[in-house]
Amino acid sequence: MSTKQDRILIFGAGVIGSMYAIKLIEAGFDVTLFARSNKYKSLRENGLRYKEKGTVRSIQVNVIDTLENDDIYDFIFVTVRYDRSESALLALKDNQSKNVVTMTSNSMGFSSWLDIVGDRLLPAFPGFGGQIKDGVLHARFLPKFIAATAFGEINGVVTERIENLAKIFKTAKLPYVIKKDMQSYLITHSVSDIAMLSVLQSENNIMDKKTARTRRTARKITVTLKAYLRAIQKAGVSIDPPMLKMVLNFPNLILDLFFMTWLRTNMVRDMMLPDYANHANNEIVLLSNDLMKFLNQNDIKSEIIY
Known part of the structure; x- marks a missing residue:
């Protein structure tokens, strides 16, 4: 990893956001998790709890429930369901971070998202699933050839930020694939x-x-x-x-x-x-x-x- 420690905000503390948080924290990145209400309180008190090899473990994570406009991150991962994507992007509209990575489905293209966050938008899709039971994350991984985190610029160009994102995933040992046509x-x-x-x-x-x-x-x-x-x-x-x-x-x-x-x-x-x-x-x-x-x-x- 470079001498400059990447700051990453994960906007959404569900299955996908929690899984990325665990992997990125373990890889040494400066990770903050955005959560609200009971989820925020639970994360502050108990850390991020997950099941691994039959044992429930816990990892401490920096968690916030309010994001200031000048609180700047190298990448913001938006890890919410599609039906909540627009409201999440609206919450990030005035934040000055330059890269907003939407880790969610999309069935009609990016025009509405671009209207909110502009060219900061970087579409992606997660490479795993699972569920949270009684506050404990149960991750579900598929073989790499079936599922890997996919991301890419809307125009298909492999830009510097795509290369930087790939480095983050490589450091965290997270399978990824760069796509030329994310839509x-x-x-x-x-x-x-x-x-x-x-x-x-x-x-x-x-x-x-x-x-x-x-x-x-x-x-x-x-x-x-x-x-x-x-x-x-x-x-x-x-x-x-x-x-x-x-x-x-x-x-x-x-x-x-x-x-x-x-x-x-x-x-x-x-x-x-x-x-x-x-x-x-x-x-x-x-x-x-x-x-x-x-x-x-x-x-x-x-x-x-x-």
């Missing part, structure tokens, strides 16, 4: 989330476990995913990761079997817990609505079967 990457990811997660709720009610594991539910994911992928292709979106482009050529039966297996995993079981599901549903609804706006703006009519 396509995020829209593709949103499509997969919408297809896979929207089926778990029906009329604002969480689907029961038995129904979730049926072939009918898996087929609904298959059909919805293919329809959305075709729609965004027509809108000029390059499907990324390319593995999802291959989905269009897979027989429905193969995809049904894949999704039936996925629907039986512990990951999906946790996703169907009321607290997680209700919050996730708010995000999926907005992602879906904004995706339809994006498609309509490009004169694309998607034949989605619900």
Whole structure:
């Protein structure tokens, strides 16, 4: 790490923000976590608690609940859900930090975000997940070839700040990939989330476990995913990761079997817990609505079967 210690603010103390905070603190960076209300109080009193190899550990973190405009950081990571992204960026609008890294989904592009923070915006997407149970972080990591933190300039140029961000991730031993087209990457990811997660709720009610594991539910994911992928292709979106482009050529039966297996995993079981599901549903609804706006703006009519 350079002699100048990078200052990093993580705006959001949920699963993603907490995980980045742990990794960056362990790597020696000057990390501050922004949190509010009970979360702020808990972090001040107990530190950041997480489970590792079956043991609950705690790491001390500098936490704030108010951000001054002249409190300047090298990078601000915005680690909130998509449905809270705009309010988070508005809270950062007058802060003088030069780099605002949005670690969240996006299904229609960056114009509204650029209107708020301008060219400070650096879109990204996290490379892990998990949940917080009883105040303890339970992280969920996937193999590097499946999930790594993705980031890149909107215009695809590898700038100095992209190189600096890559150095931070390398120092923290966090897998990362630099993308040339973050809009396509995020829209593709949103499509997969919408297809896979929207089926778990029906009329604002969480689907029961038995129904979730049926072939009918898996087929609904298959059909919805293919329809959305075709729609965004027509809108000029390059499907990324390319593995999802291959989905269009897979027989429905193969995809049904894949999704039936996925629907039986512990990951999906946790996703169907009321607290997680209700919050996730708010995000999926907005992602879906904004995706339809994006498609309509490009004169694309998607034949989605619900």
